[in-house]
Amino acid sequence: MLKKLASDALGLSDIGKIIDKKDFNKVDADDYIMHEDGEQIFFLIKSRTDEYCFTNLALIHVDGTSAVSKKRLVTRYDYYKNIIRSVAIETAGTIDLDCEIKFIIGETKFSIDVDKNQIEQLKDLYKSLVRISHISDENDIMLGKSEETLKIAASACASSKVVDGNAAQIFKDINEYAFNWTKISRENYIKKDFTDVFKNYINN
Template sequence: MFKKLASDALGLSDIGKVIEPQDYDKTESDDYVLYEKGEKIYFIIKTKADEYCFTNYALVHVDGDSALSKKRTLKRYDYKYHPIRYVSLETAGTIDLDVEIKFEIGGIPFSIDINKSYADKIRDLYKSLVTIEQIMRDNEKHRSNMLDSIDSAQKTLSSNGFSQGQSPAESYKAITEFTHTWLKNMSDTYSNSDFGHVFDLFIKN
């Protein structure tokens, strides 16, 4: 008994396992998924203290203070507002008991140890997160180019003066409305909120 408590206190027993789809409803994170808005669970890792629930919209983290405490804090990281970066996977050595997946989401670092018996499943999650990171980086580049384009267009309009037949106020209003609409359309094009298509590609539930 003492050995078990010491192991829990030191975090030595906090190696995660992958939850099967038929058991999602037995997890805490399942209660906080926005099913009403079309959110779907694709992957859950459960440790003694935490749950890491990957949906098409977000990472839902049920954060435990320690393996000995029942207190939990719910943290939600929507992909639309929290970009994924620096995804890596540390595979198990000969005597290792676990594999480790690492990433940042919204600048918050995560490092999750998982029993190496789930190595194949973790590879699928790794591929999904890497692909999402690539899409996010491409979108960021497109948004930067978009802002450069609108800046160039505004400078051209300013140098050519206002449109003939329109007052300065009318021209300014037309340019402002066009710019707002154009930026919104481009932002919607290069800002993903739903990555279900990526998870579907690699994870077969």
């Protein structure tokens, strides 16, 4: 108990360890994974107080108040709702005990300290998050352009004085076309599952 309290006071409890794949089922975060829907863990960092669980669908943060408290707050950040940006990695200095990965997901900033001896593994997470960030940015731009194109087409139809056929049917056809266009655009440009990215960069 005294060691745990001292560790908290010195800030050592904040230094995370990257958990091996075979031990994923032993952490608290595993209880909140949607295994039933095909969600799986690809990377997990655990400190005395927190767990940072990166799945193919989301970041799940199990936030503890202290190393000696059992109280936890579990927050889920789905990638498609929370774009990742400003990804950075900080290597350890000569006397440092830890390296650090930093990023913003949605509106939340994260700065996670990791044992400096695990820097090579942390680089894999860094590359994965950078790639997810790039894909999300590109898709967001393309989705915006798709919506803009639909608005231009709708405006052109509205201003056209040429009406041939039943007005109600024309209105129905236009609405159906617009709905399908939007549906296809969202399917193409909103990526929810990043299994391919994690498999490309992370070797478990």
